[in-house]
Amino acid sequence: MGKYSSSNEAITLVLVGRTGNGKSATGNSILGRKAFVSKTRSSGVTSVCELQTTNMKDGPIVNVIDTPGLFAGTDSAGKEIVKCIDMAKDGIHAIILVYSVRTRFSEEEQATFLTLQALFGHKIVDYMIVIFTGGDELEYNEETLDDYLGRECPQPLKDILILCGNRKVLFDNRTQDKTKKLGQVQQLLNLVSMVISDNSGRPFTNELFIELKDKATMRDNQQKVIESLKGYSKEEISEIKRQMQQKYDEELNRITNMVHVIFYIF
Ligand SMILES: Nc1nc2c(ncn2[C@@H]2O[C@H](COP(=O)(O)OP(=O)(O)OP(=O)(O)O)[C@@H](O)[C@H]2O)c(=O)[nH]1
Ligand SMILES: [Mg+2]
Structure with a gap:
């Protein structure tokens, strides 16, 4: 596995996205264990930011910060964002936007993206990677991610993908297939590695x-x-x-x- 950051420090990833999109489930897939609570519920499951760490086999130490659906206009949003920044002691190496193929891309999600840019500046897109959860559903319909995006990609989502350099991965957080589990995490780590090297090893800061x-x-x-x-x-x-x-x-x-x-x- 390649070198991830200039000083081989831990890599910190932050998961953001609408409530129920599968941030916690994705965090668990990355960590390879059930560290975060992930549930089917109409209201938010995760209420505070949480950091969990794993040492990837033959790879880097990865910190994963799971966040609540920060952008639903909740009173605690500001507090949680500040807490999340505080948790990412050595900066954030990549921001993972979590979308779901099981629900339509919403205006709220577009607003979230714009808010992130307003808060952290336009350069933040250089650190973004998009994960689509629900890979099992696409598989069931015998579709690839590109098939799905070909028929179900509203213009704002197209714009986001372009701004994020088309860095996207499909995740199936329900799979029991070990090869598939490792494959999707590896695809993500390859993109993270690309983001880090494109940013000259420097984590995000402003x-x-x-x-x-x-x-x-x-x-x-x-x-x-x-x-x-x-x-x-x-x-x-x-x-x-x-x-x-x-x-x-x-x-x-x-x-x-x-x-x-x-x-x-x-
Ligand atoms: N079929 C399928 N279900 C998924 C996938 N990923 C997540 N889910 C389900 O989606 C539901 C919500 O997942 P969570 O991980 O709790 O979502 P979240 O984004 O953390 O939600 P909040 O904590 O409320 O913000 C759970 O029932 C998960 O099992 C996936 O890849 N496929
Ligand atoms: Mg959650």
């Missing part, structure tokens, strides 16, 4: 990212300084710590509100 990371680093450094302070009582140290945490939380709230506002404009 001002919002940098600002958040700086704040977290500052807080961690401050905490270390306090712990090494001499001549203060336990109570005084804990009061200083509390004030610092409060300041950090206020900053985080400010950023979270900003993200939230952008979400509501769209």
Whole structure:
């Protein structure tokens, strides 16, 4: 297997998409185990971002961040996005847009894509890969992904695929066939590897990212300084710590509100 990133660090992938499209199921297929809860339900199953890690056989360490259906205009959307950025300590190597061949591409999904661009800038498309879930249904109908897209691809989805450099994979998250399971993950990893090399090994970052990371680093450094302070009582140290945490939380709230506002404009 090829080299994935310049320093062979872990690769971080984030799964985004409408609720019920199969983000958690796809995360489990990538990890090769049932790490995320995936269920048939009319309302959202995953409610908070979650990170799980696997060490691919003969391959890289892969972090997978599963997200809730962030873009349904929920109150917690801003908070979850900030949390997701915070979780991706070393940046995000690829963003996986999860669509399903079992449901029609919706206006909400188009809006989600535009929101991601508004929030993170146009360059974010260079990090995107599209996964279509429901490969079993297409197989049942003896169709390929290209057949499906040939008859069922509205213009906005066509545009998204073009912007994403046509990087797309069909996933069947229900299959028991080991070869098929490995094959689809390998196809994804090949695209991830391509994305990483096209981006010169640099994970995604932008001002919002940098600002958040700086704040977290500052807080961690401050905490270390306090712990090494001499001549203060336990109570005084804990009061200083509390004030610092409060300041950090206020900053985080400010950023979270900003993200939230952008979400509501769209
Ligand atoms: N037939 C079929 N069903 C799938 C596939 N992938 C996911 N599903 C089903 O779709 C339903 C929703 O899957 P989830 O993984 O929970 O979807 P999600 O996007 O994580 O949903 P939220 O957490 O609510 O945002 C479950 O019943 C899955 O079994 C697939 O490839 N084929
Ligand atoms: Mg889920």
